[in-house]
Amino acid sequence: xxxxLQADHTSPYPQCPIWRRWAIGQILALRPMAVVIxxxxxALSQTQLESxxxxxxxxxxxxxxxxxxxxxxxxxxxxxxxxxxxVSPACLVGHLQSVKSCGQRRSQExxxxxxxxxxxxxxxxxxQSKGLTKTLPVDNLVCSPDFCPTIAGPTxxxxxxxxxxxxxxxxxxxxxxxxxxxxx
Numbered sequence: 001x002x003x004x005l006q007a008d009h010t011s012p013y014p015q016c017p018i019w020r021r022w023a024i025g026q027i028l029a030l031r032p033m034a035v036v037i038x039x040x041x042x043a044l045s046q047t048q049l050e051s052x053x054x055x056x057x058x059x060x061x062x063x064x065x066x067x068x069x070x071x072x073x074x075x076x077x078x079x080x081x082x083x084x085x086x087v088s089p090a091c092l093v094g095h096l097q098s099v100k101s102c103g104q105r106r107s108q109e110x111x112x113x114x115x116x117x118x119x120x121x122x123x124x125x126x127x128q129s130k131g132l133t134k135t136l137p138v139d140n141l142v143c144s145p146d147f148c149p150t151i152a153g154p155t156x157x158x159x160x161x162x163x164x165x166x167x168x169x170x171x172x173x174x175x176x177x178x179x180x181x182x183x184x
Contacts, residue, residue, distance in 0.1 A: 037059075059132050074184075075135055078116065079139055089159075116148070142164070
């Protein structure tokens with residue numbers, strides 16, 4: 001089982017594995033047709049993140065644990081995280097005449113700060129290629145092929161650097177359902 005750390009990347013986060021064991025118990029008891037999972041790259045220390053292969057290994061472990069329930073795993077691709085970048089809505093307040101400057105390119109260039117975290121992105125793709133999960137490309141509900149904005153027309157997309165607003169979720173809920181339906 002992974003070591004889970006708080007946002008400070010040093011303090012233990014014991015609630016996470018406790019919740020995980022509870023959730024697995026519920027899934028095994030309820031035996032749903034599908035479970036939609038999401039995640040973020042776990043900080044192993046202040047300087048080290050989980051690797052793509054470690055994330056895939058954790059998904060594989062989860063799939064084995066859930067095998068008795070005969071449930072299908074659907075893994076959401078990660079949405080953009082604006083960590084260390086201008087945060088919406090604070091950025092938008094300072095750039096009312098140039099709100100596009102608060103968004104970021106969708107690139108996944110090595111050794112750069114990317115809004116689509118490449119380790120998790122690649123793990124989701126690999127988990128699908130190994131037959132562990134199906135992929136739900138929710139990143140496409142937030143970004144165009146080249147750009148990830150923080151506001152779309154009058155709709156604020158982010159509450160902070162990584163959480164979408166209720167308004168945006170409601171706006172894309174039909175599209176989300178259309179993407180999910182064939183995976184079920």
